Amino acid sequence: MDSNELNVSGFAIPPDIQQQVAITSIDKIYNWGRSASVWPMMFGLACCAIEMICAAASRYDIARFGMEVMRPSPRQSDLMIVSGTVTKKMMPIIVRLYNQMPEPKYVLAMGACASGGGPFKEGYNVVSGVDKFVPVDVYIPGCPPTPQALLNGLMKIQEKIRGESIKNSRWYQKGADMVEIPIPLLGPDLIDPRNMTIIKNGEKA
Amino acid sequence: MTTPSPVPTVRSSQGDISVLTDRFTGSLNPDKRSGYSGWIIEKTHLPAFASALRNELGYDYLSSVTAVDYLPEGLLEVVYHAYKTIGGPGVVFKVQVPRTEEVEIPSLVSIYPGAELQEREAWDLFGIKFTGHPDLRRILMWEGFAGHPMRKDWHEPYYEEDAKPLKSRWPEGHPVMAESKNIYGNNIAYPDGFNPENQTFDPEKALYDALRQYSKDEIGLGTDRIIVNMGPQHPSTHGVFRIAVLLDGEKIINLKPVMGYLHRNHEKIGERNTFIMNMPYTDRLDYLSSMSNNFGYALAVEKLMNIKPPERAEYIRVIMAEMTRISNHLMAIGALLNDLGAYFTPMLYALEERELILDIFEAVAGSRMMCNYFRFGGVARDLPEGTLQKIKDLFFERLPRKIDEIDHFLSENEIIRARGIGQGVLTAENAIRYSAAGPLLRASGIPYDIRRAEPYSIYNRFEFDVAIRQNGDIYDRLMVRFEEIRQSIRIVQQAIKHIPDGPIMAMKPMYQVRVPPGESYGRVEGPKGELGFYIISNGKPNPWRYHVRAPSFINLTAFGPMCVGQKVADVVAVLGSIDIVLGEVDR
Numbered sequence: 182m183d184s185n186e187l188n189v190s191g192f193a194i195p196p197d198i199q200q201q202v203a204i205t206s207i208d209k210i211y212n213w214g215r216s217a218s219v220w221p222m223m224f225g226l227a228c229c230a231i232e233m234i235c236a237a238a239s240r241y242d243i244a245r246f247g248m249e250v251m252r253p254s255p256r257q258s259d260l261m262i263v264s265g266t267v268t269k270k271m272m273p274i275i276v277r278l279y280n281q282m283p284e285p286k287y288v289l290a291m292g293a294c295a296s297g298g299g300p301f302k303e304g305y306n307v308v309s310g311v312d313k314f315v316p317v318d319v320y321i322p323g324c325p326p327t328p329q330a331l332l333n334g335l336m337k338i339q340e341k342i343r344g345e346s347i348k349n350s351r352w353y354q355k356g357a358d359m360v361e362i363p364i365p366l367l368g369p370d371l372i373d374p375r376n377m378t379i380i381k382n383g384e385k386a
Numbered sequence: 387m388t389t390p391s392p393v394p395t396v397r398s399s400q401g402d403i404s405v406l407t408d409r410f411t412g413s414l415n416p417d418k419r420s421g422y423s424g425w426i427i428e429k430t431h432l433p434a435f436a437s438a439l440r441n442e443l444g445y446d447y448l449s450s451v452t453a454v455d456y457l458p459e460g461l462l463e464v465v466y467h468a469y470k471t472i473g474g475p476g477v478v479f480k481v482q483v484p485r486t487e488e489v490e491i492p493s494l495v496s497i498y499p500g501a502e503l504q505e506r507e508a509w510d511l512f513g514i515k516f517t518g519h520p521d522l523r524r525i526l527m528w529e530g531f532a533g534h535p536m537r538k539d540w541h542e543p544y545y546e547e548d549a550k551p552l553k554s555r556w557p558e559g560h561p562v563m564a565e566s567k568n569i570y571g572n573n574i575a576y577p578d579g580f581n582p583e584n585q586t587f588d589p590e591k592a593l594y595d596a597l598r599q600y601s602k603d604e605i606g607l608g609t610d611r612i613i614v615n616m617g618p619q620h621p622s623t624h625g626v627f628r629i630a631v632l633l634d635g636e637k638i639i640n641l642k643p644v645m646g647y648l649h650r651n652h653e654k655i656g657e658r659n660t661f662i663m664n665m666p667y668t669d670r671l672d673y674l675s676s677m678s679n680n681f682g683y684a685l686a687v688e689k690l691m692n693i694k695p696p697e698r699a700e701y702i703r704v705i706m707a708e709m710t711r712i713s714n715h716l717m718a719i720g721a722l723l724n725d726l727g728a729y730f731t732p733m734l735y736a737l738e739e740r741e742l743i744l745d746i747f748e749a750v751a752g753s754r755m756m757c758n759y760f761r762f763g764g765v766a767r768d769l770p771e772g773t774l775q776k777i778k779d780l781f782f783e784r785l786p787r788k789i790d791e792i793d794h795f796l797s798e799n800e801i802i803r804a805r806g807i808g809q810g811v812l813t814a815e816n817a818i819r820y821s822a823a824g825p826l827l828r829a830s831g832i833p834y835d836i837r838r839a840e841p842y843s844i845y846n847r848f849e850f851d852v853a854i855r856q857n858g859d860i861y862d863r864l865m866v867r868f869e870e871i872r873q874s875i876r877i878v879q880q881a882i883k884h885i886p887d888g889p890i891m892a893m894k895p896m897y898q899v900r901v902p903p904g905e906s907y908g909r910v911e912g913p914k915g916e917l918g919f920y921i922i923s924n925g926k927p928n929p930w931r932y933h934v935r936a937p938s939f940i941n942l943t944a945f946g947p948m949c950v951g952q953k954v955a956d957v958v959a960v961l962g963s964i965d966i967v968l969g970e971v972d973r
Contacts, residue, residue, distance in 0.1 A: 223621050227648055227969055228673035228755065230625065231717075238737040253621040269573075270528055271626055271647040274618055294650075298573070300667065302564065303658070304651030305535050305542035306527065309565060309573050325673075325755055368585045369532035370543075370574050379570065380582045 216342040217247040222258035227265025229292040229325040236328035255281040266294035267308040269371040284352035421904020424478030448498035450935040453512040457538040473839035493519035500821025511536035526646035528589040543575035549928045622958040625968030652973040656932035669756040672970040677710040678912040680760035686908025686919035699764035701885040708874040713743045714913035715867040718965040725962035763892035806861030810960035820944035824915025830858035836911040863963040938966040
């Protein structure tokens with residue numbers, strides 16, 4: 182973004198300093214900075230993770246969008262790329278990782294499996310999409326999506342970030358606490374603590 | 387350093403075993419079902435038979451252990467495939483027991499330690515208890531999961547029908563969301579009367595108990611042993627793999643691999659699918675080398691159908707499989723260097739070459755990673771115009787030079803030598819005992835390569851050496867991979883020179899293939915080792931049993947013993963040198 186695009190005030194800036202000076206809103210400059218330095222979590226689940234590695238490597242190079250800083254720790258990352266099949270055995274761990282990420286945080290469901298179970302949907306150990314537990318911001322179709330598709334998805338995340346406002350965002354409000362998602366349990370099958378009563382009543386419900 | 391592999395001894399397995407028929411009179415019988423081969427042994431004589439097989443007849447390599455649920459016949463069967471590491475055909479033997487809730491079969495872990503993880507898998511998925519197994523826990527699902535899912539009468543929550551194509555999807559063509567049929571709106575089902583509030587069971591307890599078996603202090607210093615978990619979310623575990631280690635200071639006392647975090651029910655889904663529908667699923671097993679997976683599955687089904695692909699298709703198959711091997715090994719080398727601390731730089735060099743190979747895959751198959759290119763009796767489509775020239779340029783000009791360059795940068799590097807030589811040693815004897823395969827086996831000095839030991843397709847026409855090294859440490863595994871890349875380049879160069887024109891399918895492409903009843907075991911030398919597909923057909927459009935002998939999974943049997951006594955920092959390096967892919971470990 183150059184200084185002309187950043188300028189939203191409507192004030193006339195003398196032509197000779199237009200390249201150096203811009204008058205803008207705090208939302209715009211803040212979101213601009215945020216969207217150009219998204220730190221994804223280094224978190225690969227399955228096949229899609231390989232395409233994610235390729236997207237990070239020299240040919241596709243997500244560094245062009247300021248996203249090359251992959252953090253292995255959820256505490257340092259803004260974006261969770263769910264790259265692969267989400268299984269029931271893995272689900273409690275994914276929810277824990279999501280809870281550990283600081284706000285503002287985003288989730289990108291990469292590929293068919295993370296979006297809705299994909300080719301493995303009918304499997305007994307497969308969760309039909311990570312959005313059954315974790316809110317998802319952007320879905321990328323494909324099995325696996327090409328690195329270009331992943332880049333497109335990341336740009337959608339950037340678009341979303343640029344459209345946010347400090348005024349309305351939940352995590353900037355007074356008293357707004359991070360909403361923790363209850364961690365699923367492993368029993369005879371995966372148990373979602375939010376559904377305890379339905380499970381207890383079983384078929385009667 | 388390479389040596390030519392020994393000439394395979396060609397002997398019929400039938401004649402071999404008949405020596406033992408006198409000793410096990412009445413309890414050892416040939417399998418007479420039509421389309422089947424091998425022997426059926428009474429379960430009480432199984433250990434004696436297996437040790438005779440191993441110690442007297444020289445079948446020292448237990449390749450695959452799996453179970454089959456014959457629901458209509460009321461039988462559960464455990465199938466063993468054993469081979470000789472000096473080459474030649476193998477032997478199949480089976481144990482049959484009546485199909486009940488509790489089934490017990492003697493474990494073979496004491497004779498073939500390579501059976502350890504595979505028997506655990508059979509227990510987990512089929513509920514067969516192996517008596518005498520040292521650590522019989524669930525492996526792919528968690529402790530406490532309801533039921534043994536691969537049994538034919540166990541139905542998953544989204545169950546609709548026994549076999550595809552599902553009637554609900556066709557011919558009306560109105561897809562129904564599976565979620566809408568489930569009361570929880572998700573892929574979940576519980577036993578009757580289950581109350582989640584009483585759920586106090588700890589699925590982790592069995593694992594920690596198994597680790598603590600070794601926590602007795604021999605020296606009597608009274609120091610604490612601590613358990614450290616690595617993964618499933620850890621940058622060096624190559625996916626969602628978890629390692630639980632018991633440590634004394636920094637020294638590893640015991641190590642247990644924990645898997646199943648990517649268990650996506652390949653085999654259960656595969657038994658619902660029609661034969662051809664499984665081809666794209668095989669891509670997603672070892673997702674770094676999809677063409678090799680296609681190869682193994684195609685071979686297994688072709689064996690049953692008794693067809694042979696035309697010449698041109700055979701050459702295309704070999705070229706693709708060897709290109710896959712190169713791209714896989716490049717990735718393995720890059721990842722190992724990542725684990726050794728050379729963060730991402732060697733990986734970038736490796737990925738650069740890999741992308742060029744993926745470009746060819748994309749041109750040929752239409753997809754970079756999930757090629758879905760092989761068909762029963764040939765390949766899906768012919769090479770597009772100009773592709774052969776592209777392969778030629780890559781394999782005669784660029785790749786040999788680039789491999790030398792990467793080799794030159796890495797193999798004399800001081801840190802790699804210091805962390806690789808003498809670390810994570812797997813002796814030749816242990817490599818065979820633990821059923822290690824592929825580069826892991828060959829780095830330990832066993833020149834066992836299925837392309838030579840039991841040549842499939844047209845591999846007997848090519849000149850290449852079996853890459854081997856003698857020491858069985860991390861460094862040798864790295865070097866074996868470099869050598870294998872060079873040999874693969876040699877094979878591709880020869881194949882390009884001799885590839886003929888002609889058809890690429892033995893018959894006209896069919897949506898539904900007819901597979902005669904019987905069993906078959908198709909195995910190829912995949913980049914990670916012996917990749918086998920065990921298929922049972924009962925003449926219907928779907929396989930009755932579809933089992934994958936996954937090399938990464940079975941190679942992990944040796945992972946624990948290789949790490950014991952090492953420092954905890956070496957665990958990632960040892961794991962990197964085994965080269966696992968979680969899609970194949972967990973399936």
